[in-house]
Amino acid sequence: MSTVSVRDVTVAFEAVQVFDGLSLDIEEGEFIVLLGPSGCGKSTLLNAIAGLLDVAEGQIWINGKNVTWEEPKDRGIAMVFQSYALYPRMNVRENMSFGLKMAKTPKPEIEKRVAKAAELLQITPLLDRRPDQLSGGQRQRVAIGRALVRDAAVFLFDEPLSNLDAKLRNELRVEIKRLHARLGKTTMVYVTHDQIEAMTLADRIVVMKEQKIQQIGTPDEIYHRPANLFVAGFVGSPQMNFIKGRLENTGEGLSFLAGDRRLSLSGYPFITAPSSGQDVVLGVRPEHLEISSTGIWPGFTVDIVEPMGADTVIWCSDGVGSVQVRTAGSRRATPGESVTLHIDPAQVSLFAAESGERL
């Protein structure tokens, strides 16, 4: 049974209409990440689920109940915002108990739940402080705590880590993941434009662009079998290399052809029947390229070397275009050096040049 079900939803702002009948089903206990560039409609979708935005068409179901017309508080959800949205004139304890007070929860019960959430998030010593006496990381912890005490079945996160610096972001990311594991059956819908967050947190990622869902899949599927050029380019850093070319039927089956470079595709799992002569884009992740003397594509020169610690990214160019190769962190190269590249045909993705869809 799915906890959250978005059915054919359209949201209308005064002038613009967002989503054209968007549907999405989220399983119970699942960690779903909505990933996409700014303006693609992630927040709008989350707000529609939360009931903070009225939908113009379609339905929202939560926990088997049609909540399309329900108030946010009656939907069994909790939400965490990018700007923390802590009530500035209340201390941490009051912030966390506000929702329970509104729901007329008995005092001892409020205290119990606040204490429990505070302990889980290690903010017990901060309970009597005001938000302006907290650091960004502490504020977001409190905001998560405030969501936690609601005992909601569904947690909604709208870019909760985007205002934090890199180190804190990593820490809190791990904590959110741990929290999800601890809470067990809690469903989480998490909005981000950061693909690392998406990859590390998600059970399934929903990649969005221009208010349309591009692909829904596990991080593995999204990373290794992107459904189209947009997903392929958006997920992964450094970016996937794209090489334009066409398909050609040679003696031993279908091959990819770009200039005089060739790559046999005999093992490629086509999902649509390819046709010879078709214009395609070959997508290769930097880690699936290798600088090797026994490689199949000679004639590249090293352009730029970017040592990143754990690995080194080497830009290689052949005069027509350039590709990024991810190598071991210890690997060094000199710009201008001639290299030969090896490509693993089992790891590539092929896209139709015209539609951008995966072949």
Added chain:
Amino acid sequence: MSTAVPQGRRPHRLTAGRIGVYAFLVTAALFFMLPLWIMVVTSLKPMEEIRLGNILALPAAMTFEAWIKAWSSACTGLECNGISVGFWNSVRILIPSVILSIIAGAINGYALSFWRVKGANVMFGVLLLGAFIPYQVFLYPLVRIFSLTGIYNSLTCIVLVHVIFGLPTMTLLFRNYYAGLPIELFKAARIDGGGFWSIFFRVILPMSTPILVVATILQVTGIWNDFIFGLTFAGRENLPMTVQLNNIVNSTQGERAYNVDMAATMLAALVPLVVYFVSGRWFVRGIAAGAVKG
């Protein structure tokens, strides 16, 4: 002294430009201080001294008689109870008008910026338009309406008028302030189960201190200084201080008691003056915030 190595705080030099600025500031200050000076010294002089005509001179024999007379026994037409009657009338008009107009403006601004009421923009536009139409246009229709409803010439009437005419400015002020608050705060409160009133009183109002101060200053000075509404709507019993001041100054028979007029005028200006002195800093801050956010 030898030329110093540049280090630490940069020394201030008196340049020609700077002298010019100071000269201008001092002149401007004197220009605006002069009338006040004349008023203060005149009010402290007995009439014989005033007749000498040295209006800038300090009083030779200082006396508070004019002040006492202005407060408690100057004549406004037939009655001679001083301006104190008007003072208390103004206070009675001021307090409910300020409180009610601010509450109305705050609720309006809150509803307009957070609740996306249907037709909110149209309503706001109409309110703004109201702010730009000269008051005088409304006087006669309002007099007719109030006469028909039977509250014309009463405290209720004048308070109502102040609340109505304060609405556009107050709404604009609060709406702009609330537009600057993060909308996510409101969303969080909605998820926490807050309704229209509980969010207003528990979340929004506690964050409104700066704008409440600004609104109070604007309304106190505006309503205290009002003349035409008081004259038109308050009725004989409730005439505010400004109207009584006018009566004192204009109804004098024979020799003009300049010292009493000056004292009465300053008494009438006292409340706004105190408000400015006490809260000048807040005032500037609020106006600046409003201007930037506007």
